[in-house]
Amino acid sequence: MASLTAAAGGSALASGCTGVQSALNPHGERADALAVLFWIFTAVLGLVWLVTMAGLFFALTRRRDSRGEPAQAHPAVKRPVRIAFAAMLTSTVIILSGLAVLSFDGQRAVFGDGAGAAVTISVIGHQWWWQVRYEGNNGFETANEIRIPVGSAVDIKLTTGDVIHSFWIPSLAGKLDLIPGKSNELRIQADKPGVYRGQCAEFCGQQHAHMAIFVVALEPSEFERWRAKQAAPARSMAHLAKQSVFASAASSPFAALSEHSQ
Amino acid sequence: MSPAIEERHETRDTDLGDEELRARLSRTWGSARGLIGILSTVDHKIIGIRYAVTAFVFLLAGGIMAIIMRLQLARPDSHLVDAELYNQLFTMHGTTMMFLFGVPVGEAFAVYLVPLMVGTRNIAFPRLNAFSYYVYLFGGLMLWGGFALSIRPDVGWFSYVPLANLNFTPGKGPDYWAQMITFTEVAALAVSVEIVVTVLKQRAPGMTLDRIPLFVWTMLVHSFIIIFAMPAIMLASSMLIMERLVGTQFFNPDAGGDPLLWQHLFWFFGHPEVYIIFLPGTAFVSAIVATFSRRPVFGYLPMVLSLIAIGFLSFGLWVHHMFVTGLPEIGAAFFTASSMAIAIPNGVQIFCWIATLWDGKPVLKTPLIFVLGFFFIFVAGGLSGVMLASVPIDTQVHDTYFVVAHFHYVLIGGTVFPLVAAVYYWFPKVTGRLMDERLGKWQFVLAFCGFNITFFPMHLLGLHGMPRRVYTYPAEMGWGGLNLLASAGALLFFASFLLMLYNMIASARSGALAGDNPWGADTLEWATSSPPQPQNFDRIPCVTSGSPLWDQGDDNVVVGGLKVDERELVVTSIREARPDIREESPAPSIWPFLAAFATAVAFIGSIYTPWAITWGSPVVAIVLVAWFWPKTIEENV
Amino acid sequence: MARSVIDVSGLPTYAFGSRVTPWWGTFSFCLLEGTGFALGIGGYLYLAVTNKDWAKDAVPLSLLWSALFTLVLVVSALPNFLIKRAATRESLRSVRLLLLIMSAVGLVLIGLRIMEFSALPVRWSDNAYGSFVWLLLGLHGVHVLTDVADTLVLTVLMFTRHGTGKRFSDAEDNAFYWYFVVLSWLPLYAVLYWLPRF
Numbered sequence A: 001m002a003s004l005t006a007a008a009g010g011s012a013l014a015s016g017c018t019g020v021q022s023a024l025n026p027h028g029e030r031a032d033a034l035a036v037l038f039w040i041f042t043a044v045l046g047l048v049w050l051v052t053m054a055g056l057f058f059a060l061t062r063r064r065d066s067r068g069e070p071a072q073a074h075p076a077v078k079r080p081v082r083i084a085f086a087a088m089l090t091s092t093v094i095i096l097s098g099l100a101v102l103s104f105d106g107q108r109a110v111f112g113d114g115a116g117a118a119v120t121i122s123v124i125g126h127q128w129w130w131q132v133r134y135e136g137n138n139g140f141e142t143a144n145e146i147r148i149p150v151g152s153a154v155d156i157k158l159t160t161g162d163v164i165h166s167f168w169i170p171s172l173a174g175k176l177d178l179i180p181g182k183s184n185e186l187r188i189q190a191d192k193p194g195v196y197r198g199q200c201a202e203f204c205g206q207q208h209a210h211m212a213i214f215v216v217a218l219e220p221s222e223f224e225r226w227r228a229k230q231a232a233p234a235r236s237m238a239h240l241a242k243q244s245v246f247a248s249a250a251s252s253p254f255a256a257l258s259e260h261s262q
Numbered sequence B: 001m002s003p004a005i006e007e008r009h010e011t012r013d014t015d016l017g018d019e020e021l022r023a024r025l026s027r028t029w030g031s032a033r034g035l036i037g038i039l040s041t042v043d044h045k046i047i048g049i050r051y052a053v054t055a056f057v058f059l060l061a062g063g064i065m066a067i068i069m070r071l072q073l074a075r076p077d078s079h080l081v082d083a084e085l086y087n088q089l090f091t092m093h094g095t096t097m098m099f100l101f102g103v104p105v106g107e108a109f110a111v112y113l114v115p116l117m118v119g120t121r122n123i124a125f126p127r128l129n130a131f132s133y134y135v136y137l138f139g140g141l142m143l144w145g146g147f148a149l150s151i152r153p154d155v156g157w158f159s160y161v162p163l164a165n166l167n168f169t170p171g172k173g174p175d176y177w178a179q180m181i182t183f184t185e186v187a188a189l190a191v192s193v194e195i196v197v198t199v200l201k202q203r204a205p206g207m208t209l210d211r212i213p214l215f216v217w218t219m220l221v222h223s224f225i226i227i228f229a230m231p232a233i234m235l236a237s238s239m240l241i242m243e244r245l246v247g248t249q250f251f252n253p254d255a256g257g258d259p260l261l262w263q264h265l266f267w268f269f270g271h272p273e274v275y276i277i278f279l280p281g282t283a284f285v286s287a288i289v290a291t292f293s294r295r296p297v298f299g300y301l302p303m304v305l306s307l308i309a310i311g312f313l314s315f316g317l318w319v320h321h322m323f324v325t326g327l328p329e330i331g332a333a334f335f336t337a338s339s340m341a342i343a344i345p346n347g348v349q350i351f352c353w354i355a356t357l358w359d360g361k362p363v364l365k366t367p368l369i370f371v372l373g374f375f376f377i378f379v380a381g382g383l384s385g386v387m388l389a390s391v392p393i394d395t396q397v398h399d400t401y402f403v404v405a406h407f408h409y410v411l412i413g414g415t416v417f418p419l420v421a422a423v424y425y426w427f428p429k430v431t432g433r434l435m436d437e438r439l440g441k442w443q444f445v446l447a448f449c450g451f452n453i454t455f456f457p458m459h460l461l462g463l464h465g466m467p468r469r470v471y472t473y474p475a476e477m478g479w480g481g482l483n484l485l486a487s488a489g490a491l492l493f494f495a496s497f498l499l500m501l502y503n504m505i506a507s508a509r510s511g512a513l514a515g516d517n518p519w520g521a522d523t524l525e526w527a528t529s530s531p532p533q534p535q536n537f538d539r540i541p542c543v544t545s546g547s548p549l550w551d552q553g554d555d556n557v558v559v560g561g562l563k564v565d566e567r568e569l570v571v572t573s574i575r576e577a578r579p580d581i582r583e584e585s586p587a588p589s590i591w592p593f594l595a596a597f598a599t600a601v602a603f604i605g606s607i608y609t610p611w612a613i614t615w616g617s618p619v620v621a622i623v624l625v626a627w628f629w630p631k632t633i634e635e636n637v
Numbered sequence C: 001m002a003r004s005v006i007d008v009s010g011l012p013t014y015a016f017g018s019r020v021t022p023w024w025g026t027f028s029f030c031l032l033e034g035t036g037f038a039l040g041i042g043g044y045l046y047l048a049v050t051n052k053d054w055a056k057d058a059v060p061l062s063l064l065w066s067a068l069f070t071l072v073l074v075v076s077a078l079p080n081f082l083i084k085r086a087a088t089r090e091s092l093r094s095v096r097l098l099l100l101i102m103s104a105v106g107l108v109l110i111g112l113r114i115m116e117f118s119a120l121p122v123r124w125s126d127n128a129y130g131s132f133v134w135l136l137l138g139l140h141g142v143h144v145l146t147d148v149a150d151t152l153v154l155t156v157l158m159f160t161r162h163g164t165g166k167r168f169s170d171a172e173d174n175a176f177y178w179y180f181v182v183l184s185w186l187p188l189y190a191v192l193y194w195l196p197r198f
Helices: A002-018 A029-061 A079-111 A220-231 A238-250 A252-261 B003-010 B018-029 B034-040 B044-073 B083-118 B126-148 B173-201 B214-245 B259-293 B300-316 B329-341 B343-359 B366-389 B391-397 B401-431 B437-463 B480-510 B591-608 B611-628 C021-050 C064-075 C077-088 C092-119 C128-158 C166-197
Strands: A119-126 A129-134 A140-143 A145-149 A154-160 A165-167 A176-178 A184-188 A194-199 A212-218 B556-560 B568-572 B579-584 C002-007
Touching (some): A029 A079, A079 B366, A119 A145, A129 A220, A140 A220, B044 B083, B044 B480, B083 B126, B083 B173, B126 B173, B173 B214, B173 C021, B259 B366, B259 B401, B300 B343, B329 B343, B329 B366, B591 B611, B611 C128, C021 C166, C077 C092, C092 C128, C092 C166
Parallel strands (some): A119 A154, A145 A212
Antiparallel strands (some): A119 A129, A154 A184
């Protein structure tokens, strides 16, 4: 049975590369760093698990033949156990310290704010849609879809209009919450053109499951063309958003996906 | 005082032979028959069994919720249940498993076993103990009664504000949730105080600090964690209900409040809660590993120090549940370090258990087999916890199915597997009959396979982007296969509990007779009959070793001089356990039940009008006075 | 065969202080209630630091009633100490007298707390500051109320035929809890009444 689980796991891992919304299918600098960190942790901790299970297996099989021996209230503490205890304690401390250092390092890489971003976008969470506002003189709004230029850092300002939501595009970066009375900032960057799906990761009420968002990464020139077109007759799409939310979450972005992926 | 009474009082246990002593003590300590008698009992064993049975009923109820959720998620775009019902289901599942099963089932074993293990006749404050059970029962009935009446909380077991506020969630669901929290926390706090006092002051003479069984040490630390953690959730749930009922502004950022205050208070309780649920599991493991390895657990001192370290560290981790709220970087880094540090005492414990097995010749009975399952699953869950302690990794897996997988590995692996082991292990003590070994091994196969098939794929689902608490997902996401697998596993896992239920019922009727000590164990609960008499021990044992039943052999040294016709027990000093006082233990009383009932009515009423507290308090006060009012003049002597 | 090696027949049936179980029960409840107060103060300070509107909302509270309350509360530690001593000596006369004094003191304190609530410049629903003021004062008020109720019942008991033996231990336990009520007030007083003035 365990091997069945492992087999299922293995095949799923193999298919991970084509995941629509997968943290293991990174397409941005930050998501890359996170995936690498994840695999290092998995390898080290997996090894720890194997060693522990090997120890357990050895402990069980060492003296299996004789059973039901009389109890020993004061067994002598044997030398190998003392040595093993010291080794276990030392290696635990070393491994945990190593992982903590890697984690701090990763934290700096992920959160460290670099130079000014090419584009700053405000994302405002609502039950159950995303309002997207392009800042600047010719600002404009979209809903449930963010277009960004490939290869440039984009800062996303996260606020909420009602309850707590969480903004998460696994292929590009980790998630960050949208909290009333607070403004959070997340940097994303896409390496190549495509549509990257994300969805709200903090339970936000009845239709939480349908609160998807799509990041469409365009070649810079194409992005500028699109932006100019949007900005020209500066208009708000917010009033359109609510009625289009479910339709948009369910179908259109996948149409966009096939349009952009090849 | 008439001479007859005088004489009766003077009868001491040293005056009587074994047979007559047993009969007279069991009259003195027994519970009356009839409805009033049933509701008045203060016997810790009866109340412990009630706690356990109630908790198991809630386990099944929470399990059925889980099965419905798994059926819904088995296929993409499924319409078996709608979003509204699904949100209610996961709220009830989490709330039931955490508050109505996870915590109380640990209390159940503590209430039943700790007094037996320390060699006393009843738990400290036995009426408070009865009260706590009824408060727990009423809290659970209120939540599920509300559910049946369609008053259903649907904002998660964590009830984050502002979603749980009145303007986003009208209706009474979250109010029922918040009051149920208050009920069950009152119960847990009461039991913790009883356990602390029982362990500190009622140990059998000679049970010095270094002779306390690891099980009892664990329950002591567990009780202290409850004492320091549960006030946070009581405060938080009271603030939430005030926010909803009388318009306070604690969590409103526009009026000087902050929604993150709720999260801080909730997780200040919420993370220790994990250890509150998990530590009883380690208590079971310590007892079972020792018995089936035929030697005490290796490293008594490191084990006890690890427990205490876990107790302290569990309060320094809560912020790792808030890594994606946009905290200052340095603060988050601190909590990464502390979250990783708690792996060290846990590692020490795992090592000591394995070293014990290595040194002994383990006997592979069902309890030990489930403990082996615990090692396999819990260690994996603990290690994925190290991943979650890392802020950067957490930003990807937080609130995804990876976390769902992680904490089910920790909580089911760490608590439920040892719990099943504990049921097989102590069932003969409680009922006098052994459970069926063959069925037990089949149950293990079902449970182990079912569990891993259910929860291992969830790690992958989380990494592939599936968030928690979604009632459905589009087919295009590619999550269908793994979800189907998980759902199939859930059915297997659920079946394992039905098999256990069958085994319990069948064995209680016709299992093999157990005798006093069927496993040849070393702690005091095995020194008395199975099931134990109301007085627990006919003569209070004197302890001269950490493994009294292995060390003291046939030399049965006891305490003499306790009255036979009064409920007397020996109060001892904290460190040396020297006999100090013959304290009178309270007799059965109906007032704890009535007090719990009055409290329940006042609490439920307060959901509808704050005046219920005003009108309810005097009633509760009157009942409490009646409870504590001395009944006879002799009681004062 | 059982061999009796310790004879407990000569031990007392009650004692005082940390020798008895009720003392440890009360102590445990002090720990958990103290945690509740600490967390309440923690929440108050958390908002005072994180919310930028706090300074504007935090109108200083009047010092009159709270000063009287604090004064009476602190002074009550003296009769409370005397009760503890008289109870340990099992002096029924002194315990009765002192319990009457403590009951009166308790009722005065409840009166002062009611005056305090009626004079508060904020309502609980005005802002988070107001909510916390009401919460913390209310929380402590409940503790005063319970211990005063306990004292009243004990006073009545002491004037009945039950006023012997183990009841002295109960009186001592009650005095122990009153110390907690006094001590837990001091940090609350500092935070609620003096912090907003700086």
